[in-house]
Amino acid sequence: MKNGFLVFLASFVVLGGSWCGFVLAPVLQLGGGKQTAILNSSDLYPVNRPGQANQGLQVYRANGCAACHTEQVQQSGVACDVVLTGAGKNPVAVTNLISSLKLNGLDKDLADALVDKITAAGGKAEIHIVATGPDIARGWGRRHSVAEDFLYDDPVQLGSLRIGPDLADVGTRQPDANWQLVHLYAPQSVVNDSAMPPFRYLFKVQKIGSAPSPDALVFPKGFGPPAGYEVLPTARAQELAAYLLSLHAEVPLHDAPFSQPLAASKP
Amino acid sequence: MSTNEKSGSGGLSSPGGASVPASRLVSSLAPPGEISPADIDRSCCVPLLALLGGAALWLVVGSVLGLLASIKFHAPDFLANCAWLTYGRLQPVADDALLYGFCLPAGLGVALWLLARLSQTPLRGAVVPIIAANLWHLGVFVGLMAILIGDTTGFAWLEFPRGGSVPIFFAYLLLALWAVMIFAGRRERGLYPSQWFLVAALFWFPWIYSTANLFLVAWPVRGVTQAVISWWFANNLLVVWTGLVGVGAAFYFLPKFTGRPLQSYYLALFGFGTFILFATWCGIPPGAPVPVWMPTLSATATVLFFVPLLVISLIGLRTVWGSVRSRWDNGPFCFIGSGMDFFCLSGLMLVAMACPKISPVTQFTWFGPAETQLRLYGFFAMTMFGAIYYLLPRAVGIEFPFPKLVRVHYWVSLLGITLLVVPLAIGGVLQGLKLQDPNVAFADTTKAMLPFLRVSTLGLTALLLGNLLFFVNVLGLTLRWKLALLKQFIAFVKSPLEPGSACASLRPDKEVGA
Numbered sequence: 052m053k054n055g056f057l058v059f060l061a062s063f064v065v066l067g068g069s070w071c072g073f074v075l076a077p078v079l080q081l082g083g084g085k086q087t088a089i090l091n092s093s094d095l096y097p098v099n100r101p102g103q104a105n106q107g108l109q110v111y112r113a114n115g116c117a118a119c120h121t122e123q124v125q126q127s128g129v130a131c132d133v134v135l136t137g138a139g140k141n142p143v144a145v146t147n148l149i150s151s152l153k154l155n156g157l158d159k160d161l162a163d164a165l166v167d168k169i170t171a172a173g174g175k176a177e178i179h180i181v182a183t184g185p186d187i188a189r190g191w192g193r194r195h196s197v198a199e200d201f202l203y204d205d206p207v208q209l210g211s212l213r214i215g216p217d218l219a220d221v222g223t224r225q226p227d228a229n230w231q232l233v234h235l236y237a238p239q240s241v242v243n244d245s246a247m248p249p250f251r252y253l254f255k256v257q258k259i260g261s262a263p264s265p266d267a268l269v270f271p272k273g274f275g276p277p278a279g280y281e282v283l284p285t286a287r288a289q290e291l292a293a294y295l296l297s298l299h300a301e302v303p304l305h306d307a308p309f310s311q312p313l314a315a316s317k318p
Numbered sequence: 319m320s321t322n323e324k325s326g327s328g329g330l331s332s333p334g335g336a337s338v339p340a341s342r343l344v345s346s347l348a349p350p351g352e353i354s355p356a357d358i359d360r361s362c363c364v365p366l367l368a369l370l371g372g373a374a375l376w377l378v379v380g381s382v383l384g385l386l387a388s389i390k391f392h393a394p395d396f397l398a399n400c401a402w403l404t405y406g407r408l409q410p411v412a413d414d415a416l417l418y419g420f421c422l423p424a425g426l427g428v429a430l431w432l433l434a435r436l437s438q439t440p441l442r443g444a445v446v447p448i449i450a451a452n453l454w455h456l457g458v459f460v461g462l463m464a465i466l467i468g469d470t471t472g473f474a475w476l477e478f479p480r481g482g483s484v485p486i487f488f489a490y491l492l493l494a495l496w497a498v499m500i501f502a503g504r505r506e507r508g509l510y511p512s513q514w515f516l517v518a519a520l521f522w523f524p525w526i527y528s529t530a531n532l533f534l535v536a537w538p539v540r541g542v543t544q545a546v547i548s549w550w551f552a553n554n555l556l557v558v559w560t561g562l563v564g565v566g567a568a569f570y571f572l573p574k575f576t577g578r579p580l581q582s583y584y585l586a587l588f589g590f591g592t593f594i595l596f597a598t599w600c601g602i603p604p605g606a607p608v609p610v611w612m613p614t615l616s617a618t619a620t621v622l623f624f625v626p627l628l629v630i631s632l633i634g635l636r637t638v639w640g641s642v643r644s645r646w647d648n649g650p651f652c653f654i655g656s657g658m659d660f661f662c663l664s665g666l667m668l669v670a671m672a673c674p675k676i677s678p679v680t681q682f683t684w685f686g687p688a689e690t691q692l693r694l695y696g697f698f699a700m701t702m703f704g705a706i707y708y709l710l711p712r713a714v715g716i717e718f719p720f721p722k723l724v725r726v727h728y729w730v731s732l733l734g735i736t737l738l739v740v741p742l743a744i745g746g747v748l749q750g751l752k753l754q755d756p757n758v759a760f761a762d763t764t765k766a767m768l769p770f771l772r773v774s775t776l777g778l779t780a781l782l783l784g785n786l787l788f789f790v791n792v793l794g795l796t797l798r799w800k801l802a803l804l805k806q807f808i809a810f811v812k813s814p815l816e817p818g819s820a821c822a823s824l825r826p827d828k829e830v831g832a
Contacts, residue, residue, distance in 0.1 A: 055509045062518050062594055066525070069598035073550040074529055077543045080609060084541045113468030115406020121682055125605045188756030196607040198542045206472035207544040213682040213753065216760050246764050248394040252401040
């Protein structure tokens with residue numbers, strides 16, 4: 052082939068094209084990443100994690116938690132829920148009306164029509180926007196994860212495999228630091244048959260001194276160290292727990308709106 | 319040597335499109351006795367031993383660690399007290415030992431040899447690639463240790479921190495430079511398709527690896543841009559780089575084994591063009607928390623990736639057509655044939671994962687790792703095994719000590735890949751269906767996966783066994799070579815009257831027709 056040079060020139064352009072598309076363009080578009088306003092509020096999102104939580108991200112990275120956990124809630128769409136806010140002068144009629152109707156998971160037009168009907172019957176109702184999809188129904192978050200959620204993370208730990216649950220909103224789901232620490236030390240003590248490996252090396256077991264130390268883990272009945280001993284988290288474990296508690300996906304944003312309390316968490 | 323040694327370049331096509339068996343071209347172009355293929359083979363001897371010997375060792379290390387990691391699914395408490403051996407470190411170490419320890423140096427070695435053969439040019443200045451090969455393996459060692467002590471960068475397939483990434487980057491540059499120098503000094507101006515694939519791969523890795531390290535590790539960009547670049551990098555390494563090297567090698571070996579020219583030149587050009595056009599854009603998962611155009615564009619490119627997949631499998635099929643039976647008596651042919659089969663299969667899995675109906679089910683499940691394992695073990699490693707079994711004895715001038723084990727290795731690997739990939743893929747789909755149904759408790763999705771993970775652990779065991787067989791053969795060949803060197807040295811010491819001949823034969827690249 053005499054046109055060998057042409058082949059290489061063309062390959063160079065093609066390869067360079069993908070570099071421009073998925074390296075250069077994202078850097079230009081997202082690189083200067085700015086905070087956005089929270090929906091219906093003047094507060095900005097996100098704020099940097101507290102220092103200890105940021106160090107916890109490094110513990111998360113170093114121990115490869117992302118091999119088993121994702122931090123990206125998925126959402127298949129949005130729906131409208133109609134919520135009765137007042138029964139008005141004729142509560143019986145309103146109750147009769149709504150008892151025969153579906154109020155959840157409607158599209159916008161249906162919801163509007165329904166609100167009109169309820170208003171006509173004398174009641175008061177409003178529309179709540181909710182995110183839908185299996186992850187939301189599992190209680191893994193109130194909306195899908197968006198670019199803003201990761202603005203201050205380095206490295207960003209999105210993960211790709213769900214051997215364990217998604218952790219994008221675990222700080223909302225399990226807000227108790229002791230629970231997090233006990234779970235890291237002995238997952239099976241708080242979750243039956245947990246398949247998560249224990250991270251005992253982030254803790255130290257020691258004889259209780261003159262008085263039990265205030266940081267010692269509190270175990271559920273039947274678990275924990277032998278009598279006379281206590282389990283203390285190392286600094287790394289505490290940082291990791293602080294990081295886990297700082298994980299939230301519960302702030303409504305313009306590109307990920309919702310206005311409905313979290314669906315009950317399923318085990 | 320039982321395999322048919324036909325010519326230096328498999329099959330060349332003239333620009334007019336008519337395929338001409340290369341043997342005729344070569345014999346008419348190369349003045350007889352000037353540089354024989356054997357000379358060219360021998361010129362690569364020590365660099366190849368350095369690259370491939372280390373690669374064989376990392377392959378075994380990687381499979382042992384992968385097996386240990388896999389056992390943790392059945393016994394989460396296994397080795398749990400040791401920070402070094404926690405799952406989140408073992409798994410990336412096993413993956414990187416396979417990719418950076420085996421796949422890349424094996425691919426580089428095979429590319430070096432193929433380019434020397436195709437360019438009919440011996441490798442000169444072997445010291446540099448030898449040093450580079452050792453630097454590479456040193457870098458891999460540092461990188462793997464760094465992950466074990468918790469010093470990973472945290473990006474999948476880019477875990478090595480500076481201590482590992484800098485040495486392997488420069489080692490790669492040196493090796494690629496030498497390969498390109500061979501290519502530039504080629505005697506035949508016209509190009510054979512394998513040469514496009516290999517040179518493009520040589521060139522692409524430094525680009526993507528430096529980009530990823532600069533943007534993610536040295537001066538990290540902010541937020542999810544990190545994720546986009548790391549997906550882009552991983553895809554371009556796992557799919558594009560391995561594809562270019564593996565298919566480039568197969569396009570050389572298949573015509574050689576079947577005695578039929580590659581079918582055909584223009585189809586190969588089309589396959590090459592569409593491959594780099596589409597495959598380089600894959601990798602951004604649907605539903606990622608990034609601006610929507612990125613996953614959309616990526617999914618479109620992945621679906622279009624079907625085109626080069628089809629073309630490349632068509633070329634492979636038409637080239638081996640009618641020679642299927644001869645495949646089973648030829649160890650290297652078995653490996654490379656299966657490698658191409660798995661290239662197509664893993665490619666189909668990749669395309670499937672990008673389809674809008676399928677991706678919500680397969681995302682975040684074991685289906686993804688199944689695809690990656692099929693690509694790395696089934697396609698790339700198998701192709702490299704075939705190539706190495708073919709070229710290493712020629713380069714060293716010594717037979718493998720246990721030639722019968724080649725066939726055993728093939729069947730054990732095939733068994734291992736099947737037991738590893740099939741359960742993970744099926745289990746992954748089941749897992750995905752369960753994850754999509756919020757009424758199924760999460761613990762049940764984990765539990766349902768267990769039987770599949772059990773079988774895949776068996777698969778990893780079989781792969782470990784196969785890799786050990788490979789290692790034993792490569793090690794045995796290296797020992798034989800060292801023994802031969804020692805014998806020559808002793809002969810040289812004992813016969814000071816004829817220093818010239820013994821001295822010359824100590825240097826492998828001068829060992830003409832030994």
